[in-house]
Amino acid sequence: MNLLVLGGTIFLGRHVVAAALARGHRVTLLNRGRHGTALFPEVERLVGDRDGDMRALQGRVFDATIDCSGYTPEQVVRSTTALGDGAGHTVFVSSISAYAGFAPDRLYDETAPLAAGHEGYGALKARAEEALLAARPGQAAIVRPGLIVGPHDPTGRFDYWPRRVVRGGEVLAPGRPERPVQFIDACDLAAWCVDLAEARTAGTFNAVGPRMPMRELLEICRDVSASDARFTWLSDETLLALDVAPWTGLPLWLPESDPAFGGMLLADLSRARAAGLRTRDARATIADTLAWTPDADDLAAARPVATLSAEREAEILALPRP
Known part of the structure; x- marks a missing residue:
């Protein structure tokens, strides 16, 4: 062709x-x-x-x-x-x-x-x-x-999760653990x-890929990287009150009650499946992402979003909780 x-x-x-x-x-x-x-x-x-x-x-x-x-x-x-x-x-x-x-x-x-x-x-x-x-x-x-998602992503959005989990320790996890996500x-x-x-x-x-719980995605990141990460889940309301930016600050997080975007990760993929779309297990995607080292072309094209910094995450995790 x-x-x-x-x-x-x-x-x-x-x-x-x-x-x-x-x-x-x-x-x-x-x-x-x-x-x-x-x-x-x-x-x-x-x-x-x-x-x-x-x-x-x-x-x-x-x-x-x-x-x-x-x-x-x-x-x-x-x-x-x-x-x-x-x-x-x-x-x-x-x-x-x-x-x-x-x-x-x-x-x-x-x-x-x-x-x-x-x-x-x-x-x-x-x-x-x-x-x-x-x-x-x-x-x-x-x-x-x-x-x-995956290697050569210039935004660094999805990369945030595998690379954050591989660092281990207490990880700030967004929203409801069973909240569905897609990528x-x-x-x-x-x-x-x-x-x-x-x-x-x-x-x-x-x-789009199949829906999975956010909890499962983070657990796969932990399994693939063999890290000691443990997850602390904060509600949508708490994160919004702390001025954490949905989607960019913590990628794949959208407040479920948001009237405009609450259902964005609920796309039906049956038509694409019928037309031949096949997706690998998320473990392969995460392993590829962790194995990827950006080259000169990746760096030249980079336009990273402002994901949550390690310092801000630590500040939030240190706040008293009910």
Whole structure:
């Protein structure tokens, strides 16, 4: 397969390229040429700007395109216009953030309402999806991941948990121990994106892993790392009162009663499963994360979120509790 990858050098895109090359596909990258210039020397590289000049794509013909870097409808229109009929089947990596909201305690599937308007990450992803479907009717797969995790993650979000647990001792654990969480390994998502391109599968899919209790995730982190970590669970209300930031301060933590985001980690993945999504055991993801040492390309692309510092965690754990 002659495959075009839009992006391809940061996190998920890097895994997509590796998966495609491992299957013997011919890969062409288009990006701005600012990151990962030494990665994948065997691939063809085109330089283009999703917000500007995309002439490098004109006249090119591919069997499939995997778009890892489209964030706005304008960017999608530029690439589809430049490629015309040469895009082949298109796999667009969107986000569950494209949904309008996540009511507490309620599962949601791909028919849930999308965010309105043209402002903010989620709304722009929703409009980008619409732009692609208008340009490529019946020839596109829309993939909506939740939190993507594993090696080459530039944000450091999920990494917080395996690396915190490996340090051992008393660990601040957020919310209710049986609170469900979801994430997806970048390797699994990348392999499935290539599957969708190969099979020319069309449709819209929640790209998430199976739900598991937060307690189980932390216990797996402890088992994999063989640490002596012990977990102290603080309620949503307590953490909010202490100004701990949901999702970023303690990753994968969202107050369950939050009217807008309480159910964000309750996505239905049955449609993706039926379309071939397979996910490895969380132990493999955690082991890979702990074994990963960021390279120069990872460091250049890093945009870490402000997770809870060790000092702030210790302060919170030292507070008197009822």
